[in-house]
Amino acid sequence: xxxxxxxxxxxAKYCVYIRLNRRFARPESSRMRKMKILHVGNHTxxxxxxxxxxxxxxxxxxxxxxxxxxxxxxxxxxDGKEKLPANGTIEGIPIHRVSQLGTRFYRIPPIGKMLKIVxxxxxxxxxxxxxxLDLLCVLKPLHRKIVxxxxxxGFYHTKERMRLKHMxxxxxxxxxxxxxxxxxxDSLSDLPIILPMKPKYEIIPDGVDLSPFxxxxxxxxxxxxxxxxxxxxxxxxxxxxxxxxxxxVKKIPKSHLSIVGEDWENLGKKLKELTHELDISKNVxxxxxxxx
Numbered sequence: 692x693x694x695x696x697x698x699x700x701x702x703a704k705y706c707v708y709i710r711l712n713r714r715f716a717r718p719e720s721s722r723m724r725k726m727k728i729l730h731v732g733n734h735t736x737x738x739x740x741x742x743x744x745x746x747x748x749x750x751x752x753x754x755x756x757x758x759x760x761x762x763x764x765x766x767x768x769x770d771g772k773e774k775l776p777a778n779g780t781i782e783g784i785p786i787h788r789v790s791q792l793g794t795r796f797y798r799i800p801p802i803g804k805m806l807k808i809v810x811x812x813x814x815x816x817x818x819x820x821x822x823x824l825d826l827l828c829v830l831k832p833l834h835r836k837i838v839x840x841x842x843x844x845g846f847y848h849t850k851e852r853m854r855l856k857h858m859x860x861x862x863x864x865x866x867x868x869x870x871x872x873x874x875x876x877d878s879l880s881d882l883p884i885i886l887p888m889k890p891k892y893e894i895i896p897d898g899v900d901l902s903p904f905x906x907x908x909x910x911x912x913x914x915x916x917x918x919x920x921x922x923x924x925x926x927x928x929x930x931x932x933x934x935x936x937x938x939x940v941k942k943i944p945k946s947h948l949s950i951v952g953e954d955w956e957n958l959g960k961k962l963k964e965l966t967h968e969l970d971i972s973k974n975v976x977x978x979x980x981x982x983x
Contacts, residue, residue: 727759729809731827732818733798736781738768740922742843746818748900750784763787763808765798796855797822802830809834819843820864828867839873841897842881860884915939915946923954929962937969946974953980 728750735746750760766775766788779786787808791798799822809815809827817824817840827838874885874892885892917936921927929950936948950962959977966972 725758726814727761727812728753728814728816729761729763729812730816730818731763731823733765733821733823734768735762735764735786737775740769742818744900745841745843745897747781747784748898749816751782752898752900754784761785761787761808761812763789763805765789765791765800767791769795793822797859800826802826806830806834809836812836814839816841820845820859824871825863825867828870831870837872838870839875840871841875842877842884843897844877845881845884913947915943916949917946918949918951920951922952923950923958923962924956925958929958930965933962933965933969933971933975936975937971940971940974948975949978950975951978951981 730746730750732742732746734740734743736743746762746764750762754760762784764786766777767773768775775788777788779788789800789804789808791800793799805826814837815827815834817827817838819841824838824840827834827836831838868890871890874890876882876885876892876894877897879894882894917939919929919932921929923929933948936946939946959979963972963977966975
């Protein structure tokens with residue numbers, strides 16, 4: 692069921708691509724021609740994260756259906772500790788990586804390199820808001836490509852730097868919104884971000900590729916064992932998860948919770964203290980950052 696949902700989300704986005712430019716439709720049939728689709732975002736594999744995975748999984752699924760796909764991202768992961776190669780290939784998908792200027796909140800790619808890479812594709816699919824989307828919209832008269840955007844929360848999923856985010860929304864975004872051909876809205880909560888623009892959009896939730904999990908053996912399955920996978924940051928509300936889990940332990944004393952993910956905001960100590968306060972420290976394990 693979930694795998695079918697993932698395929699549905701990919702196909703639904705194809706339908707939008709087709710409607711945006713009829714030259715991709717075969718005149719003799721309703722079949723799609725092979726398209727060149729470039730996914731653009733801040734990071735993808737080997738960097739770990741939600742949007743990182745959506746970018747790669749989308750490109751991988753589209754490639755499996757016969758389209759030519761590529762990915763354009765920055766040459767570091769979020770932490771910026773290690774520079775990644777400028778070019779690479781993962782599972783047959785070319786990865787273009789470029790340097791960046793600016794801050795963690797607003798990262799600016801080199802315009803010349805960006806335009807050179809974009810020039811070889813038909814559809815530019817931008818994941819999230821920021822400099823990538825702004826520059827591709829402002830420079831649209833030069834590259835003349837279809838530009839579609841995924842909201843991915845529109846960076847309003849946290850209250851961090853809200854004053855800057857409101858300034859961006861009121862100044863820069865109104866200048867570029869008319870150059871975006873279509874929005875893929877991930878959820879109903881993202882609608883208020885784009886509705887004032889009166890854009891063309893469809894609500895298409897991100898698909899989930901469960902194939903790695905379906906391949907796992909169930910012979911070692913543990914009953915009443917729960918797992919959280921994600922970075923430890925305030926907006927993830929791991930503290931709320933632990934509090935709720937304490938009620939589970941009262942009903943099922945042998946239940947266990949594994950918390951997997953890097954501690955981005957030094958919350959680990961407080962979260963561990965919380966498990967002691969709730970008397971469930973023996974039922975909760977913090978694994979930290981582990982390999983994929």
